[in-house]
Amino acid sequence: MLTSLKGKSVIVTGGSKGIGRGIARVFAATGARVTLASRGEEALRAACAELEAAGGDVRYEICDVSDWDSVRAMVDSTAAAQGGLDVLCANAGAFPQTKIVDMDPSEWDQVMATNLRSAFLSVKAAIPHFERAGKGRVVLTSSITGPLTGYPGWSHYGASKAGQLGFLRTAAMELARYNTTINAVMPGNIYTEGLQDLGQEYLDGMAAAIPLGRLGAVEDIGNAALFFASDEAGYITGQQIVVDGGQTLPESLEAIDEI
Numbered sequence: 001m002l003t004s005l006k007g008k009s010v011i012v013t014g015g016s017k018g019i020g021r022g023i024a025r026v027f028a029a030t031g032a033r034v035t036l037a038s039r040g041e042e043a044l045r046a047a048c049a050e051l052e053a054a055g056g057d058v059r060y061e062i063c064d065v066s067d068w069d070s071v072r073a074m075v076d077s078t079a080a081a082q083g084g085l086d087v088l089c090a091n092a093g094a095f096p097q098t099k100i101v102d103m104d105p106s107e108w109d110q111v112m113a114t115n116l117r118s119a120f121l122s123v124k125a126a127i128p129h130f131e132r133a134g135k136g137r138v139v140l141t142s143s144i145t146g147p148l149t150g151y152p153g154w155s156h157y158g159a160s161k162a163g164q165l166g167f168l169r170t171a172a173m174e175l176a177r178y179n180t181t182i183n184a185v186m187p188g189n190i191y192t193e194g195l196q197d198l199g200q201e202y203l204d205g206m207a208a209a210i211p212l213g214r215l216g217a218v219e220d221i222g223n224a225a226l227f228f229a230s231d232e233a234g235y236i237t238g239q240q241i242v243v244d245g246g247q248t249l250p251e252s253l254e255a256i257d258e259i
């Protein structure tokens, strides 16, 4: 049992949907005070309603994570509302799928801004609050795509996710003086609302390629983030953990059939 995060002040960017909503659910269930930050207010309201119905202490901020003024305002206003900031989960991300030959350079820039610039901006905005508190925790949601694997159409996405890990290592050194750790979770294929449209047959095919035989649940990522945010993980920084049910392990298609 990890030390409770009850009463801790937590931000989850991209908390209105998918993995972010799962991370928020896991933290809220421990009694943390959680702010969900993303652009669409309707989805934010729906997520807050769900978490509040389960007894969570949650609120939301409308924020574009690629925009400095928006991120700084979101972090400062959250710290004011929640009595400081203990944990930043920089999770918001976008993954349009376009092959290099067809990709407009503006799409590359947009994905980099949403996935990579955002990590820098949110950490930068959080530093004064961690400095004031004398401690802090950052958890990035990276991916297996980019750092470990590739997929046609996701060159920009993969580069942004690998870039997050490059950022992480130097950020860990710079944040150490604020007694703050920063680590990354690298999800494999996680079941989110967005995948529902793909159909059961497609989802079964995805699950069959994963040694543990199922897609990940959003809470699987939330639990890994919770560990990095815990007191028990206080001496871990600049590190990454793959949460993929063994998806990246098979060295050939035949290897899966041997299971």
Ligand code: NAP
Pocket (backbone or CB within 6 Å): 013, 014, 015, 016, 017, 018, 019, 020, 037, 038, 039, 040, 041, 043, 063, 064, 065, 066, 091, 092, 093, 094, 095, 114, 141, 142, 143, 144, 145, 186, 187, 188, 189, 190, 191, 192, 193, 194
């Ligand atoms: P999702 O269901 O599409 O949710 C994305 C979240 O990010 C939403 O809350 C969205 O809200 C928010 N967001 C997107 N652009 C934003 C912006 N510019 N400013 C603020 N918020 C923004 O995606 P997901 O699958 O949960 O993915 C979450 C993270 O996990 C991403 O970083 C993704 O790369 C990573 N990941 C996912 C998987 C997977 O299998 N699902 C695997 C590996 C890594 P708005 O659009 O309303 O702003």
